[in-house]
Amino acid sequence: MAATDPLPDPDRLEGAPHPRETRAFFGHADQQAEFLRAFNSGRLHHAWMLTGPKGVGKATLAWRLARFLLATPEADGGMFAAPPPDSLELPDSHPVARRLLQLAEPRHFLLRRGPNDKETALSQVISVDEVRKMKSFFALTAADGGRRTAIIDAVDEMNPAAANALLKLLEEPPPNVTLFLIAHQPARLLPTIRSRCRELRLTPLAPQDLADALTQAGGDIAPQDRTALAELSGGSVGEAFRLTNLDGLKLYTALTRLFSTLPRLDRPQALALADLAAAKGAAETFDLIVTLIDLFLARLARCGTTGQTPPEAAPHEAQLLHRLAPHPLAARAWADLAQSLSSRARRGKAVNLDPAALLMDMLLKVDETAGSLALR
Template identity: 45%
Template structure:
C-alpha cells in the first residue's frame, strides 16, 4: 500500500485557542470608530500604505485586519459605511480558503522538527513579502495586502527589512501590522504607519455577546468578561477553557484563607502537561489579574475581579507583593525551561501564605 500524505493542517500562531481563525470571523465587537477611520480614508482616495493596529491580545486586531483586507481586495459590504462583507462573498471565500493571490500573511512559522512555533519571525519571511510585492498581481484586482501578525514577533533583521519596504512602498499596496506592544517596535516603523489603537470593549457588551452565543452560566460569563481585559477574543478563549482555567481559579480563590495545599497541587499538576500549554498561559493571566483585584479591593472596597471577593482582605502591600511574585515567575517561565509543576505550585503556595 502506498504511503499516504499527512493532510493534517499545520498549527497557526495567529489562531486563538478554541476559536475560529480571524479570517473565518465576520463579526467584530466594538471598534466602530477604527472602522470608520479606515472607510473614510479608503473612500477619499488617499489611503495610507501602512496601518498599525494596536491593543492587548484578544481585543480584535486580527479580525479588523481581515475585515479591512476583504474591503481592499474588492469584497462588497452588505451596508454602506461598513466593513460587513459576508462569508458568501467570493472575496471572503478566497481569503478564508487562503487562496487569494493578492493577500500575503506573515506570522511565526511552525517548526515541524521541534513541533513548536519559532520564537520570532525571521528576515527570510519579510524578504518573501518583498518578492510578493514585486510580482505580478495574481487576481483581477491590482491591490495587494500584507498582514503581519504580530509585528511584535519580528526579529531585528526582519524589522530592518520591513522598514525598507515602508520607506519605499510599492503602489497600490497596503500593509497592516498588528501589535500588542507597539513601544517595542522601531520608532521609524511606527512613524511610517497610520496608528489605530483599539480600545477595550465594555464589559457589558462582552457579557451580552458571550451570552448570545451560549458560552456558559451567567456567573461564568461574568467571570470571562471581568478577566478579558476588554478583549472579546480573550473572553471567548476563557469561556472555551473554563473547566481548565476558571474553575481551578475559583477553587483557589475561595480557599485562600485555608491551608488546602491539595488544591494547589491539583492545579499545578493539571496545567503542567504538554497539552495544557494554552490553559496554563491563560491561568497565569487570570491569576495575576485576580490578585491585583484583591489588592485594589483591600484598599478601596471596590471589587472588580471574577467570582466573589476574598473574606480576608489582608494588607494591600501583601497583595502587591504576591502580584509582583506572579509576574516575576510568569516572566521567568516564559524565558527559560523550568519545572512547570514546581514553578506554579511554589507560586500558588506563596500567594496563599502572603
C-alpha cells in the same frame, strides 16, 4: 506531531475559527469609523498598525478591512459614481470574501510565522525570508492594476532582520498597497516602524460584545457569567476562550475561597489546588492558575489604591478585596508580591520545578504577606 501532520496555523487560537473565518464583528465601532473616514477622504494611509491586548479582535478587524479594500472599486470621480461607502460589510457570497476565506486571493499576502528549518514545527519568529517573500509578491504587477493588501500577524514576532526588512518596505511602499500590522506589544517595536504606521488601537470588549464574540467562536457562556468572564479575560475573546475551555471561572472561585482563609491559609485546600495543577497533562491548568493568582493580586492592589472594588468575578470577592487591601500601603505590598511571584513562576518553570511545589510556594508567599499586613 508526526512528520506528515500539517502544521497548525500560527495565527489561530486552538479550537476557535481562524480570524478570516469570523464574519460577524463585535465592538470597535469607533475604529471602524475612523478607517472608513480615511478611505472616503481619499487619504488612506499605506500602513495601519492594529494594537491592543491579545484576543480583542485585531486580526479579525484586519481581515475585515482587507476584504473591504479588495472588494470596493476605486472611485472614478464621474457624475454617476457610486456614493461613498458607509459600512465595511461585505456579503459572504462576494468573490473576494470567498477567495480570502480559501487563502486564494491573488492580491492579498498573509505574512506569519513559517515552518522551522526542518519543517517539523513552526518557527518561533517571523524570519527575514518570509518578509522577502512579501516584497517579491508586491514586486509583481497586480493582474487588474487595483489595490493590494497584506496582513502581518504578528509584527511582534519578527526577528531583527525581518523587522529591518519590513522597515525598508514601509519607507518605500509599493503603489496601491495597504499593509495591516497586528501588534500586541507595539512599545517593543522599532520606533521607526511605529512612526510609519497609522494606529488603530482596539480596547477590551464590553461584556455583551465579549459574550457574542465568544459564542461565535464556539464558546459557551451563561448569561450570569458574562461580567465575571469579561473581568477575568480583560475583554479579550482569546483569553475568554481559554478561561471557558479550562473552567477558569470555577478555578478563580476556588482561589478566592482559598484566599478568604487568609491570613491563616487553609493548607488542605491549598494542597488540593496544587495537586490539581500538577496532574498529568495539566500544564495549561497550571499556567492558568498562575495567571489567576497574578490577576487576583492586581485586583487587590487596585482596590487598595482606589478604595473601589471592580465588578465581582467570584461570589463575595468585593468583601474579600476590601478586607485584604483596606489602604494604599496594603496595595503596595500586594503589587510588590505580584511582581515577585511572576518572576518566581517564570524561573521555576524554566528549570522544570515541580508544579505542585512551585504553586504551593506561591500560595504560602501570599499567606505570608497577608499575615504581615494583619500585624500592621
